[in-house]
Amino acid sequence: MQRLITADTVLTGPAGQAVPNGAVLVDDHEIVAVGNIDDIRRRASTEAILHEHTGHTLLPGLINCHVHLALDASDEPLQHYLDSGDTDLLLAMTGRAQAAARSGVTTLRDLGDRDGLVFHLRDAIENGTLTGPRILAAGAPLTSPGGHCHFFGGEVDGDDAVREHIRDSADRGADLIKIMASGGQITPASPPMWASQFTAEQLRLAVKEAAVAGLPVAAHAHGTEAIAAAVEAGASTIEHCTWMTGSGGYETRDDVATAMAEHGIHACLAWPPHWRAFLERLGPDRAERIVNRVHWMRDLGVRMIPGTDAGLRGSHFTRFAEALGLYEHLGFACDEIIEMATTTAAKALGLNDVGTIAPGYSADLIAVKGDPRSTLNSLRGPDLVMIRGTLIVGE
Ligand SMILES: [Zn+2]
Incomplete structure (x- = not known):
């Protein structure tokens, strides 16, 4: 089945690539053509379903x-997670993934x-049992005994355990490996945020085993020590x-x-969608230093x-x-931010069939009112969301 989607502008990605009076032709799950409305219309079959989005911009789905997904964004996400059995948790995760998709996020990492639940969700979406976003899943992150986010079940003690956890994650279908190189915020009695949880050798071992x-x-x-060791080891992100x-302090x-x-x-x-409140809480001096580090x-x-x-x-x-507004606050241009959330993100995550609107790419698209190149607010509440050619939002 073909769908012909038209809009005032098609942002194909990367930044600077735009087709005025544009159209995208989708066949089944794939983009087959993109260009000027008149040209693309000629290429569409007479049975193609038409989606006309006048006053809209069409762009790749957001990443x-x-x-x-295992946490519910409430005031007590950790407690709710710990109180949930696997079945309830998986259902809740499904709801959250689908809500993200409806908001225009077509890919989630x-x-x-815990327990590989997200792998089941990813696979059910991939094989069409459920609608939802494309998911890249790490499973339980490696952490030190009692370390940051140990409640996901990824505690490892020693080199052999590191190897074993990575092999096991790969066998269960992980798309990537996540390692808690330093401490973090949400785990009581775990190492402080700045402290390394693994040696530089162990990080090298983990990257090698994952490879x-x-x-x-x-x-x-x-x-800083954990960042340096992770970079040296060859982590991807x-x-x-x-x-x-x-x-x-900071170094x-x-x-x-x-x-x-x-x-x-x-x-x-x-950074979360409420980044502004977070910066305000820090006070002007610390906020300025954080902002300066990003610029640096x-x-x-x-x-x-x-x-x-x-x-x-x-x-x-x-x-x-809303979270993308942070980068606007930091001085990035809107089209640069859109590129980050689409083309750049796809490349960084190793996805070569999303993040760009081009023939042969997956039909992961959104249509938003107005032009997000002048205001990112335009990205809120898309009027069309399509993932792998399936309409998630839209008539
Ligand atoms: Zn996290």
């Missing part, structure tokens, strides 16, 4: 690079859940990338950031991909567009 299984590694790292030190390292830029290791800051990374050529840590308190799965 949230850091979420936790899940960076931690044997063909999997990239996402390293959660707040501490650094989550949070906060550059903290034990003294309660940025040009050599590490330069290595990230050179090796295409992306930083995923994972950008100036050294570190590429960034957007994520929200959705599932944590107040970080709702449907508020990705």
